Amino acid sequence: xxxxxxxxxxxxxxxxxxxxxxxxxxxxxxxxxxxxxxxxxxxxxxxxxxxxxxxxxxxxxxxxxxxxxxxxxxxxxxxxxxxxxxxxxxxxxxxxxxxxxxxxxxxxxxxxxxxxxxxxxxxxxxxxxxxxxxxxxxxxxxxxxxxxxxxxxxxxxxxxxxxxxxxxxxxxxxxxxxxxxxxxxxxxxxxxxxxxxxxxxxxxxxxxxxxxxxxxxxxxxxxxxxxxxxxxxxxxxxxxxxxxxxxxxxxxxxxxxxxxxxxxxxxxxxxxxxxxxxxxxxxxxx
Amino acid sequence: xxxxxxxxxxxxxxxxxxxxxxxxxxxxxxxxxxxxxxxxxxxxxxxxxxxxxxxxxxxxxxxxxxxxxxxxxxxxxxxxxxxxxxxxxxxxxxxxxxxxxxxxxxxxxxxxxxxxxxxxxxxxxxxxxxxxxxxxxxxxxxxxxxxxxxxxxxxxxxxxxxxxxxxxxxxxxxxxxxxxxxxxxxxxxxxxxxxxxxxxxxxxxxxxxxxxxxxxxxxxxxxxxxxxxxxxxxxxxxxxxxxxxxxxxxxxxxxxxxxxxxxxxxxxxxxxxxxxxxxxxxxxxxxxxxxxxxxxxxxxxxxxxxxxxxxxxxxxxxxxxxxxxxxxxxxxxxxxxxxxxxxxxxxxxxxxxxxxxxxxxxxxxxxxxxxxxxxxxxxxxxxxxxxxxxxx
Numbered sequence: 103x104x105x106x107x108x109x110x111x112x113x114x115x116x117x118x119x120x121x122x123x124x125x126x127x128x129x130x131x132x133x134x135x136x137x138x139x140x141x142x143x144x145x146x147x148x149x150x151x152x153x154x155x156x157x158x159x160x161x162x163x164x165x166x167x168x169x170x171x172x173x174x175x176x177x178x179x180x181x182x183x184x185x186x187x188x189x190x191x192x193x194x195x196x197x198x199x200x201x202x203x204x205x206x207x208x209x210x211x212x213x214x215x216x217x218x219x220x221x222x223x224x225x226x227x228x229x230x231x232x233x234x235x236x237x238x239x240x241x242x243x244x245x246x247x248x249x250x251x252x253x254x255x256x257x258x259x260x261x262x263x264x265x266x267x268x269x270x271x272x273x274x275x276x277x278x279x280x281x282x283x284x285x286x287x288x289x290x291x292x293x294x295x296x297x298x299x300x301x302x303x304x305x306x307x308x309x310x311x312x313x314x315x316x317x318x319x320x321x322x323x324x325x326x327x328x329x330x331x332x333x334x335x336x337x338x339x340x341x342x343x344x345x346x347x348x349x350x351x352x353x354x355x356x357x358x359x360x361x362x363x364x365x366x367x368x369x370x371x372x373x374x375x376x377x378x379x380x381x382x383x384x385x386x387x388x
Numbered sequence: 389x390x391x392x393x394x395x396x397x398x399x400x401x402x403x404x405x406x407x408x409x410x411x412x413x414x415x416x417x418x419x420x421x422x423x424x425x426x427x428x429x430x431x432x433x434x435x436x437x438x439x440x441x442x443x444x445x446x447x448x449x450x451x452x453x454x455x456x457x458x459x460x461x462x463x464x465x466x467x468x469x470x471x472x473x474x475x476x477x478x479x480x481x482x483x484x485x486x487x488x489x490x491x492x493x494x495x496x497x498x499x500x501x502x503x504x505x506x507x508x509x510x511x512x513x514x515x516x517x518x519x520x521x522x523x524x525x526x527x528x529x530x531x532x533x534x535x536x537x538x539x540x541x542x543x544x545x546x547x548x549x550x551x552x553x554x555x556x557x558x559x560x561x562x563x564x565x566x567x568x569x570x571x572x573x574x575x576x577x578x579x580x581x582x583x584x585x586x587x588x589x590x591x592x593x594x595x596x597x598x599x600x601x602x603x604x605x606x607x608x609x610x611x612x613x614x615x616x617x618x619x620x621x622x623x624x625x626x627x628x629x630x631x632x633x634x635x636x637x638x639x640x641x642x643x644x645x646x647x648x649x650x651x652x653x654x655x656x657x658x659x660x661x662x663x664x665x666x667x668x669x670x671x672x673x674x675x676x677x678x679x680x681x682x683x684x685x686x687x688x689x690x691x692x693x694x695x696x697x698x699x700x701x702x703x704x705x706x707x708x709x710x711x712x713x714x715x716x717x718x719x720x721x722x723x724x725x726x727x728x729x730x731x732x733x734x735x736x737x738x739x740x741x742x743x744x745x746x747x748x749x750x751x752x753x754x755x756x757x758x759x760x761x762x763x764x765x766x767x768x769x770x771x772x773x774x775x776x777x778x779x780x
Contacts, residue, residue: 126426126427126430127430127433127434129430130420130421130427130430130431130433130434131430131433131434133420134415134420134431134434134435135434137415137418137420138411138414138415138418138435140411143438145439145440187593187594187597188593188597190597191597191600194605273440279403279438282438282439283405283407283408283438285438286434286435287434287435287437287438287439288434289440289443328636331643
């Protein structure tokens with residue numbers, strides 16, 4: 103059985119980077135994924151830094167990052183390679199280049215490139231839930247075996263270096279069980295106030311202590327408002343503080359004249375709800 | 389054995405199986421838990437839980453086990469303590485640290501660790517007694533006790549495993565509590581179905597090239613209908629008096645449905661207590677639409693979702709309604725039956741929990757429509773009911 107104690111130096115432990123703060127649970131999940139060579143599935147509220155995590159892992163491991171942005175029309179096969187039939191058709195009609203060489207028209211997708219890369223790479227499959235329900239299942243085999251065959255040429259692409267695969271999901275769709283079982287799962291918590299303070303400090307070093315306290319207080323108060331539908335997230339807070347700094351504002355109070363509210367609340371109905379709840383006082387707040 | 393822990397998770401509907409057990413064992417064999425309780429908590433959570441819906445159950449089981457509530461958990465604790473005292477898997481332990489741990493009476497340390505683990509109920513930072521971060525207790529992390537037992541890696545300001553398990557941070561993500569907008573959106577998205585039919589055809593490039601090649605280079609165009617969202621949904625919501633406590637929830641459901649872009653068509657109507665001859669449009673005009681017209685306009689392939697507590701006075705359900713024309717003097721239950729008959733797929737979502745479905749009008753409505761609670765699980769089941777198969 104698995105009683106042998108493997109040496110710890112076998113893989114480089116992930117401890118975050120200077121620009122990306124982590125906590126124990128996130129590090130444990132990333133290190134599990136690295137050690138067990140499983141894909142890391144990261145979920146969490148929008149704006150909690152899921153995509154940034156991939157960049158941080160790539161930076162920490164000193165590997166190139168290959169990003170695959172999934173859209174609703176993306177098919178699993180697109181990630182491996184695309185056979186550019188249209189180009190071939192054009193070339194055949196105008197007799198450009200060697201049409202018989204089918205390899206010229208095979209373009210590797212992000213997953214294909216990650217597998218073929220000379221060195222180890224980090225592959226980010228971003229927003230996997232955007233695609234069709236069957237999309238993750240179609241990727242199972244390739245992610246497990248880290249190899250695939252190009253049908254048109256019969257060429258077999260086998261990974262020389264198993265890429266580190268990170269997958270993000272915004273939870274728009276349930277992911278299939280078979281897929282979930284193969285992944286290491288991590289749910290990024292919304293940062294608490296103390297952790298948020300550290301995050302702000304990383305992005306805006308040397309910010310006035312009083313402004314930090316005031317912005318954080320306003321920010322968490324807005325997040326508590328039950329009627330605000332799209333609650334502001336970390337990235338919005340960072341942007342908001344950036345705007346405040348640019349404008350040279352040194353003091354904010356949670357009232358109707360909160361400066362640059364648009365940086366935090368992006369929907370008109372939320373702005374209305376915000377004004378309503380301030381007017382209604384504590385009565386409506388949870 | 390931690391196998392027992394896995395079975396307890398299974399008992400709580402957290403789907404863990406052999407695959408999870410093997411990967412956890414592999415992770416532990418590699419020392420990923422860093423020989424600490426915190427490390428074990430985070431590692432186990434990353435490998436055993438696959439969805440934020442199960443995080444709360446995981447925390448519950450974990451906390452139960454490690455506080456020694458059921459006696460059976462002692463064995464797991466023993467195993468854990470065994471890992472804790474095995475310094476071989478702790479890479480960051482330097483010689484001085486190791487010596488200091490070995491110098492301490494291990495049995496005594498273990499006894500006290502176990503005891504404090506049981507007593508400890510919450511996160512603890514600083515101080516000199518509890519297991520936690522900072523401070524001078526012999527147990528914990530980032531502390532100053534010279535011969536202490538370190539739990540987890542050096543860090544600061546984060547919840548320890550047990551503490552965060554005890555805090556039940558993930559309660560909002562449970563699937564059996566009532567929903568918020570985003571969760572409803574996610575649930576509704578499952579209704580998405582695609583089909584290639586209707587509309588302007590698009591060029592099927594692959595098939596065109598294939599045919600052209602077979603045609604010895606003579607161009608032959610092949611087209612196909614585009615792939616598009618093909619789900620049409622009718623949402624009918626009760627806005628009657630007894631629904632007032634659920635007003636926020638229903639408005640959330642409504643805004644989620646409106647925001648959902650993956651329906652080919654969404655019609656939303658309101659009704660009071662029960663559907664009679666007419667339902668009302670949800671825009672500012674509140675225009676009445678007769679059910680007969682609606683049935684005429686919408687084919688049987690529309691998916692009907694009714695939302696209401698189905699609790700009303702008996703005459704409201706079984707008595708004739710007060711329509712002006714004869715055919716409208718039909719009881720509410722008969723109208724519901726007509727809706728059920730017309731549409732191939734329909735469900736009733738009830739914001740009341742199933743335990744409160746004792747009212748006899750609720751049972752009457754349940755005989756007509758399959759009823760689901762308005763929770764994430766319930767909406768999921770309802771969507772399954774709406775998409776399963778093609779005919780009743």
